[in-house]
Amino acid sequence: MFFFLHSHGGSPLRGRCRPFSGDIVVDTSLAIVGAGPYGLAVAAQARRLGMDPIVLGEPMGFWREHMPQGMLLRSGPDWHLDAAGVHTFEAYLAQRGIDPVDVDPIPVDLFVDYATWFQEVAGLQVRREFVTALRRTDDAFDVELEGGDRLSAAAVVAAPGISHFTNTPHRAVAGLRPDRVTHTCFLTEVDRARDARTLIIGGRQSAFEWAALLADAGVEAVHVVYRHDTPEFTAADWRFVDPMIHQTLAVPGWFRRLPAERRDAIARQFWSVGRLTLEPWLTPRMPDGIVHRHPRTEVMSCVEQPNGEIRVELSTGEVLLVDHVVLATGYRADIDAVPYLRELSGLESVDGFPVLDEGMQTSVPGLFLTGFAATRDFGPFFGFVRGCPAAAEIIGSELARVLPSPPVLV
Structure with a gap:
C-alpha cells in the first residue's frame, strides 16, 4: 500500500515518498509538532481545509504536567481554539450545561477538558510520540521520532511549549543544589515539608498564584521578593486585544509593519494589563501572616546552611531562612533550546525568536512556527491562548496555498 502526493504543480513543498531506515514509514503533506492549544487549533483548521495532518505529541501535555492542581486561568470564556468560531469554549460549556458565571475564574482542568472535547469534535487523531529531530531535504522534511521511527512531511508546523524557554538567570541561586530551587514551570504540587518556608523570586501572576497555592496548602511562610512596586489586584480587561487580532487577520504583516513606537506601546499595554494588574481573587488567599511581600527588593544571595536551611540575604539587609526557592522569572525566547530544531540548518533567528514571514513560515521553506515563538x-497576543484561532487561520491559509493536494490512496 502506497500513498502518492498529487501536487497542484510548481509548489516548493511538493512531497515524494522515499525509503527510511526507521521501522515505520508514514508520508504526509503536513506534520504538526506539538498538541497544545496552538497545535490543536492549527490541526483543526487544516482538516477543515481538506488536509489530513499528523499531530505529534501529548495532547495538552504541558497543561496536564506543568500546571498545578487548583490553578485558575486569567482568560474569559470567549478564549477558545476554533478558527471557525464553532467549537468554542462557550459552545463546550453550553453542551455541558455549565453557566459561565459558575466557572469564573476558569479552573485549568476545565479548559483541558474543553481541549479534549475540541480534539474529539474536530476529528483530530494525535500520535502520542515525541519528535527528536527535524531535517530538511530537497523537497520535504524527515521527522525523527523517539524510538527511531521516522516519517516524511511536505510541511511542518511546530508549536514548541514554553517549557523550552524558561528564564532562570538569577545569579543569587547559582550555588544551590537543583533540588532546592525550582522554576514555576516545573513546580506542580506542594510538598508541605519541602515548601514549609518558601522564597519566591518574582512579582507577577505566577509568583502570587503560587503564593496563594502554598498558603492554601497551609505552609508556614511564603516570601515574595520583587524589584518593582506591588502590582494592583483588580480584574483585568483583555478586550483591547480584539482589534489587534482583527488587524492581524485583515492586514498581512500588520504588527511588524507598525512603527517601533507603536509596537513598544502595545508591549507596554500588555505589560500593564498582564503583569502590573493581577487577579483580585488572589488577595483573600494570601493572608498577611503567611504571605510576606517584599517590593522594591532584590535577592542578593542564597546559601545552604549545614542544617539544610537556606539563608537568604535581601538588598534591604533583611535575612530570611527558607526551605525552598521558587523562580517565578518568566520565559525568554531561545529557539536553539528546542531540541528537535537543533539539526535544522538555515533557521534564522533574532534575539532568540525565529524570523517569520507573513504566513508564520520560517526561513526554512515549509517550516512554520507559532505560539510564543x-x-x-x-505581537504579544500570540503568547496567549487568545491568539490560537488567528494563528490557525493565518497558517491554514498559507498551507492551502502552497501544499500539494491531499494524498490519494492507490
Whole structure:
C-alpha cells in the first residue's frame, strides 16, 4: 500500500515518498509538532481545509504536567481554539450545561477538558510520540521520532511549549543544589515539608498564584521578593486585544509593519494589563501572616546552611531562612533550546525568536512556527491562548496555498 502526493504543480513543498531506515514509514503533506492549544487549533483548521495532518505529541501535555492542581486561568470564556468560531469554549460549556458565571475564574482542568472535547469534535487523531529531530531535504522534511521511527512531511508546523524557554538567570541561586530551587514551570504540587518556608523570586501572576497555592496548602511562610512596586489586584480587561487580532487577520504583516513606537506601546499595554494588574481573587488567599511581600527588593544571595536551611540575604539587609526557592522569572525566547530544531540548518533567528514571514513560515521553506515563538513578528497576543484561532487561520491559509493536494490512496 502506497500513498502518492498529487501536487497542484510548481509548489516548493511538493512531497515524494522515499525509503527510511526507521521501522515505520508514514508520508504526509503536513506534520504538526506539538498538541497544545496552538497545535490543536492549527490541526483543526487544516482538516477543515481538506488536509489530513499528523499531530505529534501529548495532547495538552504541558497543561496536564506543568500546571498545578487548583490553578485558575486569567482568560474569559470567549478564549477558545476554533478558527471557525464553532467549537468554542462557550459552545463546550453550553453542551455541558455549565453557566459561565459558575466557572469564573476558569479552573485549568476545565479548559483541558474543553481541549479534549475540541480534539474529539474536530476529528483530530494525535500520535502520542515525541519528535527528536527535524531535517530538511530537497523537497520535504524527515521527522525523527523517539524510538527511531521516522516519517516524511511536505510541511511542518511546530508549536514548541514554553517549557523550552524558561528564564532562570538569577545569579543569587547559582550555588544551590537543583533540588532546592525550582522554576514555576516545573513546580506542580506542594510538598508541605519541602515548601514549609518558601522564597519566591518574582512579582507577577505566577509568583502570587503560587503564593496563594502554598498558603492554601497551609505552609508556614511564603516570601515574595520583587524589584518593582506591588502590582494592583483588580480584574483585568483583555478586550483591547480584539482589534489587534482583527488587524492581524485583515492586514498581512500588520504588527511588524507598525512603527517601533507603536509596537513598544502595545508591549507596554500588555505589560500593564498582564503583569502590573493581577487577579483580585488572589488577595483573600494570601493572608498577611503567611504571605510576606517584599517590593522594591532584590535577592542578593542564597546559601545552604549545614542544617539544610537556606539563608537568604535581601538588598534591604533583611535575612530570611527558607526551605525552598521558587523562580517565578518568566520565559525568554531561545529557539536553539528546542531540541528537535537543533539539526535544522538555515533557521534564522533574532534575539532568540525565529524570523517569520507573513504566513508564520520560517526561513526554512515549509517550516512554520507559532505560539510564543511568533510573538516578535506577530505581537504579544500570540503568547496567549487568545491568539490560537488567528494563528490557525493565518497558517491554514498559507498551507492551502502552497501544499500539494491531499494524498490519494492507490
